[in-house]
Amino acid sequence: MNYHILKKEELDGFIIKLAKKMKVCAPVARGHDNFAFEQVTTAGEIALNYIPTILPPKKYFMPPREKMLDFDISGGKPQDTATLEAEELAIFGVHTCDLAGIQCLNMVFSERPRDHNYLRRKEKIFIIGLECNTYCDTHASCALVGNHYPNGGYDLFFTDLGDKFIIHVGTQKGEELAEGMGLAKASHADMAALDKVRDGKKQAFQNEIGVDPKKLPGIFAKGVDSKVWHDLGEKCVSCGNCTNVCPTCYCFDMADTINLDMKTGSRNRTWDSCQFETFAAVAGGENFREERAHRQRHRFYRKFKYPLDKFYRAFCTGCGRCTRTCMAKINLKDTLKALAAESK
Amino acid sequence: MKTENEPVHTAAKPKVAFFDFACCEGCQLQVANIGETLLDVLGAIDVVEFREVMSEKYDKDYDVVIIEGAITDHHAEERIKKIRARSKVLIAYGSCATTGGIPGMKNSFVLDEIRASVYGKDYKLFDSTPTRPIHQVVKVDYYIHGCPIYPPELIEVLKCALRGLPYTVPDNPVCSECKLNENVCMYERGVSCLGPWTKAGCNSWCVNNGNICYGCRGEVKNPAKNAATDLIAKYNLKPELIKNKFDMYNKCKEADTK
Numbered sequence: 109m110n111y112h113i114l115k116k117e118e119l120d121g122f123i124i125k126l127a128k129k130m131k132v133c134a135p136v137a138r139g140h141d142n143f144a145f146e147q148v149t150t151a152g153e154i155a156l157n158y159i160p161t162i163l164p165p166k167k168y169f170m171p172p173r174e175k176m177l178d179f180d181i182s183g184g185k186p187q188d189t190a191t192l193e194a195e196e197l198a199i200f201g202v203h204t205c206d207l208a209g210i211q212c213l214n215m216v217f218s219e220r221p222r223d224h225n226y227l228r229r230k231e232k233i234f235i236i237g238l239e240c241n242t243y244c245d246t247h248a249s250c251a252l253v254g255n256h257y258p259n260g261g262y263d264l265f266f267t268d269l270g271d272k273f274i275i276h277v278g279t280q281k282g283e284e285l286a287e288g289m290g291l292a293k294a295s296h297a298d299m300a301a302l303d304k305v306r307d308g309k310k311q312a313f314q315n316e317i318g319v320d321p322k323k324l325p326g327i328f329a330k331g332v333d334s335k336v337w338h339d340l341g342e343k344c345v346s347c348g349n350c351t352n353v354c355p356t357c358y359c360f361d362m363a364d365t366i367n368l369d370m371k372t373g374s375r376n377r378t379w380d381s382c383q384f385e386t387f388a389a390v391a392g393g394e395n396f397r398e399e400r401a402h403r404q405r406h407r408f409y410r411k412f413k414y415p416l417d418k419f420y421r422a423f424c425t426g427c428g429r430c431t432r433t434c435m436a437k438i439n440l441k442d443t444l445k446a447l448a449a450e451s452k
Numbered sequence: 453m454k455t456e457n458e459p460v461h462t463a464a465k466p467k468v469a470f471f472d473f474a475c476c477e478g479c480q481l482q483v484a485n486i487g488e489t490l491l492d493v494l495g496a497i498d499v500v501e502f503r504e505v506m507s508e509k510y511d512k513d514y515d516v517v518i519i520e521g522a523i524t525d526h527h528a529e530e531r532i533k534k535i536r537a538r539s540k541v542l543i544a545y546g547s548c549a550t551t552g553g554i555p556g557m558k559n560s561f562v563l564d565e566i567r568a569s570v571y572g573k574d575y576k577l578f579d580s581t582p583t584r585p586i587h588q589v590v591k592v593d594y595y596i597h598g599c600p601i602y603p604p605e606l607i608e609v610l611k612c613a614l615r616g617l618p619y620t621v622p623d624n625p626v627c628s629e630c631k632l633n634e635n636v637c638m639y640e641r642g643v644s645c646l647g648p649w650t651k652a653g654c655n656s657w658c659v660n661n662g663n664i665c666y667g668c669r670g671e672v673k674n675p676a677k678n679a680a681t682d683l684i685a686k687y688n689l690k691p692e693l694i695k696n697k698f699d700m701y702n703k704c705k706e707a708d709t710k
Contacts, residue, residue: 142636162634172632345648345679347627366611368492379632384624385674400676433631435639435648436679437686 110277111294111302112286114266119273120151123200125289130196130234133168135161145199154201156268159244160427164206164355165199168233169213170226172379176362182371191374194229201238205250205427207261209355210235214261215419216358234281237265241305242312247428249441251313252321255426257306269301317441319448321422327451328413332405336446341401343436348381350407350430350438356423357381357410382406408443466515466614469501471535473521473528474555474583479546480504480520482600489607496614514539516613522548522555522704523589525579536590541613544586545596545606551670552585552704553599559583559703585704594619599668599701602654622652623673626665630656638664644689646697649675668701 114122126132127149135158136146143158145165171193179188202210214230217223237258240250250256258265263282266273274294277283294302319327351357361380366373380387383403388396397403411424424440431439470480484505486493500510517539523529536542547553558566559582567575586592596609612619622628626647630637633656638645646667647659658665684691 138634138636140636140640142640144634162631162636342678343682345625345627345676345683346674347625347631347648349627349631352628352631365608366615368489368496368607368611370496370611370614381624381628384628385672386623433637435627435637435683436676 110283111299112275112277112291113294113298114273114275114291116271116273122289123148123151123154126198126200126285130198132198132200133165134200138162148200156201156238158201160203160205160248160429160432162433163353164209164427164429165202165235166209166213166355166358168197168199169210169230170217170358170360170379174225174377176225176375176377178372178374179364180372188375192225192228194225194232196232196234198234198236200236201266202235202262203238203240203244203427204258205248205255205425206355207235207237208253208255208259208425209427211259211261212356212415212419212421212423212425213358215421234285235262235264237262237278239265239267239305241268241309245428245432247431247439247441248426249316249424249428249444250426252316252319252444253422253424253426254321256309256313267302267305269298269305272298274298274302316426317444317448319444323448324412324422324444325416327448328409330451331447334447334450336443336450337401337405337408339446340404340438340443341399343438344383344400344404345436346383346385346400346403347435348383349433349435351381351383352379353429353433354411355425355427355429356415359387382410404438412444465496465498467500467510467512468497468516468518469510469514469539470499470503470518471501471520472503473519473532473549473586474524475521475546475548475553477504477520478600479598482603483518483606486603486606489603493607493610497610512538516541516543518543518545519549519586520546522552523581523584523586524555524558525581527579529581529589532586532589541593542586542591543594543596543609543613544592545601545609547597547599547668547670547701549586550592550595550597551668551701552583553668553701556583556585556702556704557700559706560699582707583704584707588704588707595621597621597651597669598654599666602657604655605653621669624652625672626650626652626654626656626659626669628652629654630659630665633660635659639683639687642687644687644694644697646694648683649680649698666700667698671698671702671705 132148133145134148134154135143136153137155138144143155143161145161148154175191177188177190179186217226262278265276265278277286359380360377362377364373364375397406412422415421415423517535523532544550548555567580571578594609594613596606609619629652630647643664645664647665649671650665650667651669651672654669684694
């Protein structure tokens with residue numbers, strides 16, 4: 109048992125001290141009930157009561173645009189130097205859905221061949237989680253996938269106990285920071301209060317679609333030719349919003365650009381999306397997922413079927429971002445319900 | 453971006469000329485305004501004609517011509533054909549040149565009526581044809597969309613042209629870049645925006661600065677028609693309003709044979 113206590117009025121001091129050690133990013137209000145992780149230096153800037161940010165914290169782990177190497181083709185033999193742009197960073201206020209998302213990315217990028225840029229950057233990021241005691245909004249489906257409770261993946265984890273936060277220490281780095289800040293140890297009363305919060309959540313959070321998650325792989329196995337996908341295809345704009353905002357979508361594209369000297373240049377990777385028409389187009393003009401319906405189906409299978417076969421874990425974190433961001437109002441919960449209803 | 457350390461042999465630099473047709477010349481201004489990068493550009497090319505910044509003319513063939521503006525009368529048509537005949541590579545830049553842009557709005561009207569409305573009863577003295585983007589008149593090798601052009605894209609296209617590589621205009625909606633910039637969606641603000649149907653590549657420049665997307669880069673190849681109808685209904689938008697917004701930059705598209 110390694111729990112500390114931070115009084116709410118001490119949060120500002122905590123953030124200021126942390127910001128002196130490293131860059132601190134936290135959810136900040138953007139208006140119209142939109143939030144984004146941005147650099148902060150005081151607690152006042154932070155939106156503690158936030159619904160999932162526009163982009164998940166994955167933007168710090170795999171930046172939307174990332175330089176991989178510099179090259180020089182002026183000599184007889186091309187030269188290249190691998191690059192890594194990473195900085196010491198603390199992300200404060202990461203909800204459990206997003207912690208799960210980072211865990212999924214960790215699994216993907218640790219597979220061989222390992223993604224060294226991702227793994228080395230991750231080592232520089234200090235993660236401070238923040239528990240949701242109630243639902244952010246009705247689009248979330250975190251209880252379905254069991255992400256409404258913390259399940260590791262953080263250095264420190266904050267739970268709101270009213271006038272104070274109780275902080276769970278998840279790593280050695282977290283312990284060092286908590287000790288360094290001189291945070292008080294949690295008392296038995298504090299632990300009882302935490303238990304009460306967690307008990308309350310059992311009632312507050314319920315399986316959002318009324319379908320046993322264990323049945324989902326079977327439902328998806330049967331649902332390949334479902335009409336549900338056709339319906340989604342009719343609605344979809346193919347803007348890629350759903351994948352850009354997904355905490356577990358990691359597809360990227362890679363391209364070389366040359367500088368105006370026509371000798372030096374760089375190789376860069378950018379986020380890609382399976383929803384784009386060009387995504388599965390190959391030389392010769394074939395496109396393996398030409399239809400919007402097929403692309404949407406692919407997205408759902410990449411959350412609820414393929415990763416279960418490969419990593420024994422759903423790659424939907426229940427954050428609800430894809431539903432929130434969809435202009436066409438494609439709704440994850442409704443899609444799952446419709447698919448489940450069909451397979452009965 | 454590095455500046456050239458060694459002096460470049462001028463003879464080796466490609467001869468590049470800028471020309472304008474029906475437009476506001478705003479894209480030329482963008483080129484002249486790219487700041488320090490201009491020095492790198494001038495290190496890589498030899499500008500032989502550029503009306504907005506120099507008075508010299510050139511009488512030989514061009515390696516690259518960069519064309520701004522739309523073709524709106526017979527004289528312009530003859531002129532662009534002559535320029536094309538003298539150029540190895542032609543780059544159309546700015547919405548007027550690549551999609552017909554603002555001058556393309558003329559095509560929403562009966563030609564003689566709009567001529568009379570602009571020039572009065574003697575309108576026949578002023579030649580005018582339906583507006584055409586450059587590719588509807590001569591072959592275009594590279595496109596730099598936008599009103600005005602997005603300077604980083606100009607540099608990318610120029611580099612591709614100089615190396616003889618193709619440049620692929622992104623065929624994803626502007627949303628794909630807008631989301632990465634974490635803008636609050638215009639639809640969530642209750643404003644209709646053409647981002648979902650317009651080609652990306654501008655890094656959602658307008659929305660980053662609080663404006664909507666006007667569709668100046670032209671429609672994506674396969675715009676989501678059903679979704680458009682759906683969206684219009686869901687957000688209580690007027691279909692005519694959206695269509696008018698589209699026509700501001702996309703009217704000439706109707707003449708494109710697919």
